[in-house]
Amino acid sequence: MRQDKKITQPKFLIIQVIPKKSKKIDLEIELRETQQLIDTYGGRVVTRMIQNLDHPHPNFYIGAGKVEELKKLCDEEGIDVVVINGMVKSGQLFRVEKELWEVSTKIMVWDRIDLILNIFDQHATTVESKLQIKLARATHMGPRIYGLGKTELSRQGGGVGTRGKGETNIEFERRQIKIDQQKIKKELKKLIKQKHNRVRKRNEMGIGPVALVGYTSAGKTTLFNTLTGKEKEMNKGLFTTLDTVVGKLKSPNFKQPILVSDTIGFISNLPPVLIDSFKSTLLESLEAKLLLHVIDASDPEILEKIDVVENILKSLKANQPRIFVLNKIDLITKEKLLELKSKIKEHFIKDTLLSIETVSAENGQNIDILKNKINIFFKK
Ligand SMILES: Nc1nc2c(ncn2[C@@H]2O[C@H](COP(=O)(O)OP(=O)(O)OP(=O)(O)O)[C@@H](O)[C@H]2O)c(=O)[nH]1
Ligand SMILES: [Mg+2]
Known part of the structure; x- marks a missing residue:
């Protein structure tokens, strides 16, 4: 098992799942954009894995064999974040992350939405956009939210946080997330109403x-x-x-x-x-x-x-x-x-x-x- 160490620039691994018959150029376009997103985030792409698959695997999104390959690569390369480039179910991401606990409990597994949300987070300046991100995250994270917050990578390179309490008290936490979401929605509704009035007034002038x-x-x-x-x-x-x-x-x-x-x-x-x-x-x-x-x-x-x-x-x-x-x-x-x-x-x-x-x-x-x-x- 590798030792967790302080890092300055998080190391990323991209997993690209593509249908068996897709063209090479489409793959290149997708990979280039993911690479750009990771650059924007402040990460460094160390390696990539390609999986030819027509239907995502229900358990891990990628095939079980690929998970083993992934563990090996993460260990060898000292990966901090794995990005599965697709719309992956939160349960699948969570299961891949759990598999990687064998290598390190600090490796995070994101999909494209997580990556975009984390970039948004770095650039959000207003109360409204911060709340929007919080809400989108709560909606998107599903069960993974239990490990979030403390596992955020900081752009300054503070490194990866520690793993949370895992899957205990899931029901309690789920209820808590619902309550939080409702609170954010209420706050946002107020802000948006004020904004609507402001925009309308300005447009009239x-x-x-x-x-x-x-x-x-x-x-x-x-x-x-x-x-x-x-x-x-x-x-x-x-x-x-x-x-x-x-x-x-x-x-x-x-x-x-x-x-x-x-x-x-x-x-x-x-x-x-x-x-x-x-x-x-x-x-x-x-x-x-x-x-x-x-x-x-x-x-x-x-x-x-x-x-x-x-x-x-x-x-x-x-x-x-x-x-x-x-x-x-x-x-x-x-x-x-x-x-x-x-x-x-x-x-x-x-x-x-x-x-x-x-x-x-x-x-x-x-x-x-x-x-x-x-x-x-x-x-x-
Ligand atoms: N050569 C050249 N570069 C440009 C021109 N306009 C913008 N750029 C460059 O393109 C990059 C993106 O420009 P931005 O104005 O930030 O683009 P944006 O559409 O506001 O991007 P986001 O806010 O990130 O969505 C910057 O590096 C700019 O310097 C242009 O007319 N010519
Ligand atoms: Mg801009």
């Missing part, structure tokens, strides 16, 4: 609002800063922005400033528990008159990501008119940009799509053209 939406890391905050002259944090990692911020879009041509909001980015396979919790974060965007769907033009999976965002917007019933903003054009050639524009036009024929604009939020290229389009929309 100004013109707009215009909401920036898009895949995580598309450059929404960079564009927000360029449009409003603010200096909000932007970052290479995913989910830098968690709470919605509103600013004023300024231009000498506007009679009145137009309100613009920046919010959390979307990601593929966004679990319903997260969509639910962030509906209120997205309140400004959902009530906006115009959406700017910000797209990273240099992303190799551009069409897939546009699809993800459009589908989430559809599920949130956000059917407002929108402008597609192809951002980061400083990173691609003119030919590539033309090709992309025509591909997008072919792929997304929708009457809600007003136009496709091309900008670089970083160097300001074509920003005035975009401002003009927004102005024309609100003049109508």
Whole structure:
């Protein structure tokens, strides 16, 4: 059994379960994104395991043979966190974690939702987003919640905590979680009601609002800063922005400033528990008159990501008119940009799509053209 030691950067192992017939490229895309999420969290991916499986194993999600292989690897590599990249039942995660107690009681087993929730946790700044995360976690963790709290990894690298009391008093704790959840829901309801009133009042006073939406890391905050002259944090990692911020879009041509909001980015396979919790974060965007769907033009999976965002917007019933903003054009050639524009036009024929604009939020290229389009929309 390995000795638990102090660590500075948690060591991660990714387990990717893929259907037997899936393409290699799909696997690579999935793995790349999980890797990015782990980087954002502050972890280091040490090794990966691939399991070809058409149906998840009811007991462990992965096959029993793979669990043995996993134990060996965790021991050899000194793994702190195992991420099973999928929507895994909490009972399955708990059982895999229990199997790993043979190696170390400090190894945690997360699925994709746990990973995203832990990143959200690092970035949450408002009372509301902190409560939303607490609630989503309570809903998602199930029986694993008994080991949570003390097993949190800190980004500063404080290391992994100690294991909790295990499965004793489960009924009592389950009841306690229910009571806690109800309390959080009540608090949130109050906060959201106040927020609703605030948003409504603000919208009545100004013109707009215009909401920036898009895949995580598309450059929404960079564009927000360029449009409003603010200096909000932007970052290479995913989910830098968690709470919605509103600013004023300024231009000498506007009679009145137009309100613009920046919010959390979307990601593929966004679990319903997260969509639910962030509906209120997205309140400004959902009530906006115009959406700017910000797209990273240099992303190799551009069409897939546009699809993800459009589908989430559809599920949130956000059917407002929108402008597609192809951002980061400083990173691609003119030919590539033309090709992309025509591909997008072919792929997304929708009457809600007003136009496709091309900008670089970083160097300001074509920003005035975009401002003009927004102005024309609100003049109508
Ligand atoms: N080259 C280039 N990089 C850009 C441009 N716009 C944004 N970026 C970079 O892309 C990364 C992500 O930018 P953000 O503005 O944080 O993206 P976001 O969509 O707000 O991301 P989340 O809040 O994490 O969802 C940062 O490293 C930016 O510097 C651009 O026009 N050109
Ligand atoms: Mg952002």
